[in-house]
Amino acid sequence: MSDVTRTKHGRPVHHWRRDVVELAALFTAVAVADAVANLIGHGPDGPALLMISAMVLAATAGFHVWWARRHGHAPPAGDTGARPAVGIRPAGPVERSTAGEPGAGTDDGPGPGALWRMRTTVKDEPGSLAALCAALAGRRVDILSLQTHPLADGTVDEFLLRAPGELSAAEITRGVSLSGGRDTWIERADAHDLVDAPTRVLGLAARTALDAAELPLALRQLLGRCTIRSLPGSPVGGGRGAEPVPVEGVLEDTVMRLRAPEGGVLTVERPYLPFTPTEFARARALVELDGRLGPRIPRGHDVLTLAEGDDITVRRVDTGDLVAAREMHERCSARTLELRYHGPVRDADRYLNHLLSPRFGRTLAAQTSSGRVVGLGHLLWDGDETEVALLVEDEWQRRGIGAELLGRLVALAVEAGCESGYAVTRASNTGMVAAMRGLGLPLDYQVEEGTLVITARLTPSSPAARPPYDPAQRHLGTPAHRD
Numbered sequence: 001m002s003d004v005t006r007t008k009h010g011r012p013v014h015h016w017r018r019d020v021v022e023l024a025a026l027f028t029a030v031a032v033a034d035a036v037a038n039l040i041g042h043g044p045d046g047p048a049l050l051m052i053s054a055m056v057l058a059a060t061a062g063f064h065v066w067w068a069r070r071h072g073h074a075p076p077a078g079d080t081g082a083r084p085a086v087g088i089r090p091a092g093p094v095e096r097s098t099a100g101e102p103g104a105g106t107d108d109g110p111g112p113g114a115l116w117r118m119r120t121t122v123k124d125e126p127g128s129l130a131a132l133c134a135a136l137a138g139r140r141v142d143i144l145s146l147q148t149h150p151l152a153d154g155t156v157d158e159f160l161l162r163a164p165g166e167l168s169a170a171e172i173t174r175g176v177s178l179s180g181g182r183d184t185w186i187e188r189a190d191a192h193d194l195v196d197a198p199t200r201v202l203g204l205a206a207r208t209a210l211d212a213a214e215l216p217l218a219l220r221q222l223l224g225r226c227t228i229r230s231l232p233g234s235p236v237g238g239g240r241g242a243e244p245v246p247v248e249g250v251l252e253d254t255v256m257r258l259r260a261p262e263g264g265v266l267t268v269e270r271p272y273l274p275f276t277p278t279e280f281a282r283a284r285a286l287v288e289l290d291g292r293l294g295p296r297i298p299r300g301h302d303v304l305t306l307a308e309g310d311d312i313t314v315r316r317v318d319t320g321d322l323v324a325a326r327e328m329h330e331r332c333s334a335r336t337l338e339l340r341y342h343g344p345v346r347d348a349d350r351y352l353n354h355l356l357s358p359r360f361g362r363t364l365a366a367q368t369s370s371g372r373v374v375g376l377g378h379l380l381w382d383g384d385e386t387e388v389a390l391l392v393e394d395e396w397q398r399r400g401i402g403a404e405l406l407g408r409l410v411a412l413a414v415e416a417g418c419e420s421g422y423a424v425t426r427a428s429n430t431g432m433v434a435a436m437r438g439l440g441l442p443l444d445y446q447v448e449e450g451t452l453v454i455t456a457r458l459t460p461s462s463p464a465a466r467p468p469y470d471p472a473q474r475h476l477g478t479p480a481h482r483d
Contacts, residue, residue, distance in 0.1 A: 113142075115189040116161040116172065119273065120181035124155045128180055132157065135179035140164050141172065147197055149276035156276050157181075160193055185273050201282060208290050211298055212318075212358035215261075215290045216381045217416045219268060219283055226270040228381070230260055230360060251280045258284055261291035262359045295319060297358055306399050310368070314408065317365040317376075319356045324373040325365075326352060333394050339429045340391045342451065355380070355389075362412055366392075366401045377405030379412055379421075386418045390432060403435045410439060414458050422455040 122128040136143060141163045149156035163172060169186045176184050195203075204218040216228045231242035242265040249258040253274045260266040266287060268275075301315035317325070329337065329352070341351070355378050356363050366375035375392040388409045392402045413421045425432045427450055436443060441456040 113162045114165050114167070115144075115191075115193065116159075116163060116169065116186055117189040117193060118159045118161055118172065118176070118184065118186040119156060120159075120176050120184040121151070121154045121156050122181055124150065128155075129157065131179045132176060132181055135175045136161065136172075139167060139172065139175055141167070144194065145196060147278075149278045151276065160189060205286060205289060208286055209293055210296070212261075212290060212293070212296050213362045215286065215359070218286055221417070222282060222286065223268065223270060223275070223279060225272070226268055229267045229269075230262075230264060230381075231267065232260075232262075232264040232354075249280070249284050251275060251277065256280050256283060258287045259291075260359070261287065261294075262357060295358060297362075304404065306401075308399070312366050312368065312374075312401065314364055314366050314404065317356060317363050317373075318358050319353060321365060321373065322352060322356060324367075324371075325356060325376060328373045328376070328391075328393055331393055332391070336391070336394055336397075339426050339432075340389065342424065342426065362409070364405050364408055366396075366405060375401045375405055377402075377409050379409045386413050386416075386421045388413070388421050388423050390423075390435065397431065402431060403438050406435045407439065410441070410456065410458065418458055420455055420457050422453055424451060424453050426450060427452040 120132070122132060133143065136159075141161050143159055144162055145160040147158040149158065161172070173184050173186055201222065204222055207214045208218045216230075219228055220226060245257045245259055245265055247259060249256060254269060254271050256268045256275055258266045258268070268283065295318055297316045297318050299316070301313050304312045304314060306312060354360060355376075361378060361380035363379070364377040365373050366377075367373045374396040376390070378387075378389040380387040380389070388406060390402045390405055392405075410421060423432060423436055427447055429452070433452070433454065436454045436456065439456060441458065444455040444457075446453045446455075
């Protein structure tokens with residue numbers, strides 16, 4: 001007989017009620033055996049029957065001991081020893097490995113997994129996060145990462161999820177809502193979102209530190225789909241500038257306003273999802289870093305050879321090249337400047353300081369071996385869109401310089417994650433039209449009152465998406481690449 005029924009924390013657990021019952025059964029069995037012995041012992045075959053009874057009793061006792069030892073330590077059905085989950089909210093981002101866990105994208109799932117980015121608001125109280133996680137687990141959704149954004153009336157939890165392929169966004173949102181989540185937002189994610197938040201922020205800070213033109217792009221990658229506008233303190237055409245903002249900036253639900261490093265106001269808007277104080281603090285830190293470092297651009301360059309044998313250097317330029325750019329303006333004809341600026345040519349010089357500033361985009365220059373600038377290409381951030389513009393000095397046109405600058409600007413736009421780039425010119429500017437067609441990209445044309453807008457759709461595999469700088473010597477001037 002064994003009085004061990006199950007284990008708890010590795011130690012046997014004894015039950016006294018069962019011991020009393022078994023002891024009573026033992027005394028009863030002894031009494032019955034004594035009565036039988038007295039009855040049979042006086043018969044002719046009494047000793048033999050007593051011996052057989054003893055053997056049967058011993059066999060029964062042995063079987064009982066074996067059975068008790070084999071099954072006495074087994075836990076009750078359904079008891080796996082697991083402890084109930086405790087709702088503990090992490091103080092910051094939580095990253096964990098999902099290998100070997102249920103719902104971790106194993107092969108026995110119903111279909112391939114899909115990545116989702118989800119944000120929801122829950123009550124800031126014990127158990128709220130546990131209920132949310134349990135709802136996701138019930139739908140075989142795996143949590144790859146979690147960030148928390150404390151608010152005054154709750155907590156915004158931001159998840160990166162991997163869900164079964166057939167599970168829709170509406171089903172995930174419904175489960176979150178039933179578990180206490182509100183104001184839930186969800187969209188598809190990709191492999192880039194697998195990078196944890198601290199690593200992503202450090203990478204964006206490094207890009208911003210190397211190139212002032214990266215600030216708008218870094219903010220967009222940090223905050224998702226948003227519109228970024230830079231409003232100068234003193235507009236080029238005169239008039240009243242943007243309303244100043246405090247040093248610490250202003251956060252108003254779906255809009256944040258920060259002091260621009262070059263003066264004026266930097267406005268970031270995301271109508272579909274309010275900004276959290278954590279996002280506002282990160283954006284403000286990037287802007288402050290950019291302002292402390294001042295204007296800067298990478299110093300790479302390429303030396304290219306024209307069909308006639310002349311060498312042309314292509315490099316990034318900024319406001320430090322303002323004098324050389326103005327001198328090129330003076331050498332350009334009025335017709336060339338009119339096609340470029342679509343207005344009075346006397347105002348062209350006033351825009352150069354804005355165009356060359358890395359705060360508003362990127363500018364490439366083509367210069368001769370003597371240092372004379374003969375071509376400028378501008379890539380300008382325009383809210384959610386990107387504008388490209390070219391200006392090539394008259395005597396250097398039709399040699400492939402404009403097409404080369406345009407191809408490199410498109411490569412920079414693709415590298416920055418832009419989905420389209422447009423050029424605004426006159427319908428009579430056949431050189432610009434030919435350069436855009438030479439990109440080999442899908443183009444859309446819109447003509448309004450003599451103004452032609454050509455929009456190119458960009459993808460990472462675009463033919464023109466060559467590296468912005470190639471150390472190898474290249475040759476220009478083939479008919480397919482001329483202005």
